[in-house]
Amino acid sequence: MSSIKKAFLKNGLLAKHLPDFVPRHEQVAMAQAVQSAIDSHTDLIVEAGTGVGKTFAYLLPVLSSLAQNKSDGYFKKVVISTGTKALQEQLFYKDLPRLMPLFPEGITMAMLKGRNNxxxxxxxxxxxHTRGTLDAQQLNELVALKQWSVQTDTGDFAEIEQQKGDNSLQQSFTARQEYCSGKACADFERCYLKKARDKAQQADIVIVNHHLYFADIQVKQAGFSSVVDSMDLVVFDEAHQLPNVAQHAFSESISSWHMMYFGQSLLDFSQLLSADTRQLFAAANTLRLQSVELRAYFPAQGDNGLWQDEPLLSSAIDALTNLGSTLAQLKEILLLLRELNDDVAPFLSILEQLELNVGLFLTKPRKGVFSWFQCTKNHVVLRQTPLDIAHLFNDWLANIQTTNVFTSATLSVENNLNYFTRLLGLKDAKELVLNSPFDFQQQSLLYVPRHIPAIEDDRRAQAIAALLLEMTNETLGGCLALFTSYKMLYRVAEILDEQGAGFLIQGQQSKQDILTAFRQKQESILLATASFWEGVDIRGDALSCVMIDKLPFTSPADPKLQGQLLFAQSTQDNIFESLQLPQAVMALKQGAGRLIRHELDRGLLIVCDDRLVTKPYGxxxxxxxxxxxRTRCLDKAKQFISRVDVKEKDIEPISN
Structure with a gap:
């Protein structure tokens, strides 16, 4: 019997040191697979259903391998890349400290955050030297920052946020890429970002997030030490997010906000120079104003869309051409000033990248790339995004030559990992699908209502609101209502408000504060969308019902989907079966996964969409x-959620 398997036994290493440890054969199977992947230097993909205990299932083999290599005199290094900052902190402050005492070999760890931290x-x-007049609040904030800045060893803003709350001046002083001069900076050796990356490079285990993992190549180019380059093993937790993050990382973009900020930075810099900087000041101010004005050439309502759309294209291209001319003028000015001041060099580097990216949108997109835009109220981001990232991700992995473990609770479609492996081009990885150990037959019920109007029916929101109220009246627990659009969320919220019903709604507080209030049963209904479909863990009676308003297909107006559709026309691919359907299946699995989080949980899943049972793809x-x-009977659903003992024979099977 392997040492890893022994560690997970009822009387094994974990049970002896962790009082709450419960052995699960699925967890043992995953741990053994991870150990085998480490030993054989083979990539591994593991879907581990809720309750498997995937975190310990990969941490124990990782720590065991590190300890063994240390004793043998070989220093293996590991990156754990997570989906969110919250999961980073859970691993760093909770999970790893519980396991590391089991290994006396002195394993070290570091958590690396994004540069804006x-x-x-x-x-x-x-x-x-450059600030203007500050009001009383800003002065107080500046004093607090100055006091903290002489005390901190890390420069991590989380330290002062814990003491002082949000600080509106902080964004002016982050190590953001748009201003950072990297190795050319006069303060490079004092730089907190450099120190954090140097510390991470020396650690045995480094915890990052997916965005930071892909950003490693950019910070390396700026002169900072690379973290990924020196690693032997990478564990991707919440790996279902990787395709979207990788597609974003392999995109090129220009942001009106970033260009405006760069223009303002040049204005501030011009005030520090002793030379005549009137030309620099004028050109920098023009760049700042043109960046702000660029937003006016795009839809007023904050929509996203394809860059190719008319009549948008011609007017926006004129604005970009003017921006390009201003950047060229600034480049000439900075080249003349470079001999007078070393600090000019980083501005030139940033300027050249901006020039290059603006040029991308003034020429025809490369094959396999589509151009699109994202709008907020005041700013716009233009992006060129690759349609197929499989070969790009493969080239990335071949370059860094790490062993890779990909894991999540939602990677498969119909217990098949083909969709995930195809997106990332993972041809030779070993695969393992482990179902949840929970007894879903006894703990849960899927209810597909018959009476909810069709998707396009105006009465739909009224019916969903009524069903929410009816279900919350049947149970002491709460109901999490997950929506696929803000429009429907706000319409249901409006109806509930008109009826005097109490509820929590995404956006009225921070995500963490809203979830805390819901767990404390301050209100019995929580209306949410977007980020609440995953990463929400509410156990016990606080959550008895998850309602999903409709099958989570990507909106036809989504520019990335439109780009894929254009590409599919040329390749004659069935985009619905190859992309839209598996995307929606994965999203529904994520939403449904909020319901049963513990072996004692019991809950009702409501999907208000007839297509689940009337369409073949259902x-x-x-x-x-x-x-x-499963049932379509309202009374059976109400009996179940009210904790009445409903026998399996009493549940009406789903049918049309």
Whole structure:
């Protein structure tokens, strides 16, 4: 019997040191697979259903391997890349500290955050020379920042946020890429970002997030030490997010906000120079104003869309051409000033990248790339995104030559990992699908209502609101209502408000504060969308029902989907079966996964969409969900949620 398997036994290493440890054969199977992947230097993909205990299932083999290599005199290094900052912190402050005492070999770890989390010393000290008049609140904030800046060892803004709350001046002093001069900076050796990356490079285990993992190549180019380059093993937790993050990372973009900020930075810089900087000041101010005005050439309502759309294209291209001319003028001015001041060099580097990216949108997109835009109220981002990232990700992995473990609770469609492996081009990885150990037949019920009007029916919101109220009246627990659009969320919220019903709604507080209030049963209904479909863990009676308003297909107006559709026309691919359906199945699995989080949980899943049972593709959704009992009978659903003992024979099976 392997040492890893022994560690997970009822009387094994984990049970002896962790009082709450419960052995699960699925967890043992995953741990053994991870150990085998490490030993054989083979990539591994593991879907581990809720309750498997995937975190310990990969941490124990990782730590065991590190300890063994240390004793043998070989220093293996590991990156754990997570989906969110919250999961980073859980691993760093909770999970790893519980396991590391089991290994006396002195394993070290570091958590690395995005560059906007760190104080830029250079920018902060320059601020004293360039700042204008501050109001009383800003002065108080500045005093607090100055006091903290002389005490901190890390420059991590989380330290002062814990003491002082949000600080509106902090964004002016972060080590953001748009200002950072990297190795050319006069304060490079004092830089907190550099120190954090140097510490991470020395650690045995480094915890990052997916965005930071892909950003490693960019910070390396700026002169900072690479973290990924020196690693032997990478564990991707919440790996279902990787395709979207990778597609974003391999995109090129220009942002009106970033260009405006760059223009303002040049204006501030011009005030520090002793030379005549009137030309620099004028051109920088023009860039700042043109960047702000660029937003006016795009839809007023904050929509996203394809860059190719008319009549948008011609007017926006004129604006970009003017921006390009201003950037060229600034480049000439900075080249003349470079001999007078070393600090000009980083501005030139940023300027050249901006020039290059603006040029991308003034020429025809490369094959396999589509151009699109994202709008907020005041700013716009233009992106060129690759349609197929499989070969790009493969080239990335071949370049860094790490062993890779990909894991999540939602990677498969109908217990098949083909969709995930195809997106990332993972041809030679070993695969393992482990179902949840929970008894979904007894703990849960799937209810597909018959009476909810069709998707396009105006009465639909009224019916969903009424069903929410009816279900919350039947149970002492709460109901999490997950929506696929803000429009429907706000319409249901409006109806509930008109009826005097109490509820929590996404956006009225921070995500963490809203979830805390819901767990404390301050209100019995929580209306949410977007980020609440995953990463929400509410156990016990606080959550008895998850309602999903409709099958989560990507909106036809989504520019990335439109780009894929254009590409599919040329390749004659069936984009619905190859992309839209598996995307929606994965999203539904994520939403449904909020319901049962513990072996003692009991809950009702409501999917208010007839297509689940009336369309042939509905079977793909049903086959991918946990093995729940199913019904279309309202009374049976109400009996179940009210904790009445409903026998399996009493549950009406789903049918049209």
């Amino acid at each position: 760190y104080l830029c010393i250079h920018k902060f000290e320059q601020f004293e 079977q793909s959704f049903l086959a991918s969900l946990p093995n729940m009992r």
